[in-house]
Amino acid sequence: MNLEAVANGIDWSRFVRHLAPARIRELERALRDGSALPAHWRTDADLFAIERDAVLRRCWHYAGHAGGLSKVGDQIVQKIAGVPIVLLRDERNDIRGFVNICRHRAHLVVLENQSRRSMQCIYHGWTYGLDGRLRAAPRARTDPCFDEEQFPLLSIQVHQWGQTLWVNLDLAAPGFETNPTARPAAPLGASIEDCRHSFDRTWTIKANWKLFVDTFMERHCVIRPRKHQGLATWWLFGEGHTSIEGEQVPCCYHWLMPMTFIRHASDRRGFDIGAVRVVDVDRIEFRSSVFVNRDMSAETEARRRESCLRDAALDADSDLCERRQQTDAEEGGPPPPLSPASAWLAARLLEAVRQSDQTERPHDDHD
Amino acid sequence: MTTTIEPARLPQVPSRARIAELQAALDAGYTLPSAWYMDRELYAHECERVLRRSWHYVCHEAEVGDAFAHEIAGAAIVLRRERDGVVRGHSKQAQRPIRVEQWGPMIWANPDPAAPCFDDWAFNLRALVADNGMNLDDFRYSYERVWRFKANWKVYLDNSCECYHCPTCHPQVNKAMEMDVDKQDFFAHRNWITHVIPIRPSAGYRSESAGLLYHFHWIFPMTFLQYTQERRGFDIGSARPLAPDRVELRNVFFVRKDMAKDEEEARRRRQAESNVVAEDVAICERVQEAHATGIAPTGRILPSSEWFITHFQRRILEMMAA
Secondary structure, three states: OOHHHHHHOOOHHHHHHHOOHHHHHHHHHHHHHOEOOOOHHHHOHHHHHHHHHHOHHHOOEEEEEHHHHOOOOEEEEEEEOOEEEEEEEOOOOOEEEEEOEOOOOOOEOOOOOEEOOEEEOOOOOOEEEOOOOEEEOOOHHHOOOOOHHHOOOOEEEEEEEOOEEEEEOOOOOOOOOOOOOOOOOOOOOOOHHHEEEEEEEEEEEOOOHHHHHHHHHHHHEEEOOOOOOOOOOOEEEEEEEEEEOOEEEEEEEEEEOOOEEEEEEOOOOEEEEEEEEEEEOOEEEEEEEEEEEOOOOHHHHHHHHHHHHHOOHHHHHHHHHHHHHHHHHHHOOOOOEOOHHHHHHHHHHHHHHHHHHHOOOOOOOOO | OOOOOOOOOOOOOOOHHHHHHHHHHHHOOEOOOHHHHOOHHHHHHHHHHOHHHOOEEEEEHHHOOOOEEEEEOOEEEEEEEOOOOOEEEEEOOOOEEEEEEEEOOEEEEEOOOOOOOHHHHOOOHHHHHHHOOOOHHHEEEEEEEEEEEOOOHHHHHHHHOOOOOHHHHOHHHHHHEOOOHHHOEEEEEOOEEEEEEEEOOOOHHHHHHOOOEEEEEEEOOOEEEEEEOOOOEEEEEEEEEEEOOEEEEEEEEEEEOOOOHHHHHHHHHHHHOOOHHHHHHHHHHHHHHHHHOOOOOOOEOOHHHHHHHHHHHHHHHHHHHO
């Protein structure tokens, strides 16, 4: 049993098996007629769990910047689509990621960001190397059949692009560079590689993730479909305006579906990443990470930061989303046309349903 | 308005073949799969086939009057002390008598009318406890502490029936008790296990028992009983599942009937210094958080240090298959 086999052994498609036929018909109808998904797709906890498990955990997500992993042994913990992960810089100076769950009895291995040459689970002291291999388990010698090699932490995909870090929990998912449509260039803006991280802002919003993404797109950017880009695409291109030091300047958006955008303003002085983290069916965290050109003066950076912190656009988005979520929960919501995030999600879920039909397994208590 | 989503399918009891597979996995050192720690359907089956057919601590003798209502894994029961002084019980739903027994100051019940008596269930345990110098008839209720936390009942069972985690999770236990397994004693019967640990001469939080033996019994499925050779008191931990991922633990303390108030107060103050339950609760909640992701790999235990887990998980499978 090797590392890859273990992680690839997660049968992601099994998660859609609990999707009722009526729900599948709703997805098909929405895609066929271009009509919105019924409100329970934004309020029902069971449906959310299916989306999260079958789709969101197989997508690429923004996972922060490389600044926190500057030296060997630096470890950062976070949750991606509800899964605890640890990102670290290993002995070979590479950045790697693992599911932060002990192979022994499922305790979280790393409890907080730290800098150490190993990862030790406090439950029973099982200790993993920076390569994820189980190095030592107390009293393991008393069990001659026990083979440490068989119990590494589950590996995840990590991609570094400039100072930005991206992760995908599914080792079998297409790589970041080999997505159906490869990662975008930034025709208008600064190149990702030439920028450093400046600061982050976060919001907690009481709304479903699709509602937020659709609302944000509706208010800030016009999606420009490109030739041959159907719903299978991972990158959507959009255009809009953003506020820089109090002025509205043109910008372009690259949406890494389903819940992350990179925004380049035409002033070519930096970019920012907006990333949604799902917390619950009706709760998300939105993080805006601002990157600036390496050679930007401290004074300019401070001025930009100050004006950015004064910008209330996202607060207004947040309020609107929370009101819409409330309407959904109370009245069933208005029936707007099918929006991009919902359409994309519906297409991915139906793919998973088809895949699941082909790989039906005998047991429900997956192991 | 909350939309009601129709169930995608009807509950299915794991097949005999599946149970046999899981038994083989236990034999090979694996635990039950992660889904068994969070799945609503499996939990419903466990309540029906395991928990409602087992013996549980219900209350202490002074609590029972005309009608003491309690719930065990979905079974509502009522206990009552009758004119002959005997505590009897019945199931509220089925309106039929259930098995109730008294052990010292403790009242135990099994919601299944066809259940074996307590001494068949916990075979020879009362005698063993008495042999350890603990005649429980000599004790009375002192006080209790209740903990509610977010964990499957088996997460707590797995945690509490082994002391492999004591050196890393419980600094007070590590300091007070002999952690060298060669100096500890373990034995088990079908429905109970016993762990005997020497207390160090410099015993820390168990100073009243320095140099004596500590006895821990876990009575399947949900109750521990612990005391030291000091024999001035004992306490039990009775866990009760409230949901697939939620459990209530009542830690009930008993003392010698003739114990003076000031000694009882001093014991209580000393016991309040123990962080052991709080540490276990934090551990269990983090384990549950991992199970809740739905992708936690099946656990792999070290049989020499954790065979109690395998022992009790085998019992769960046996009862599920029955």
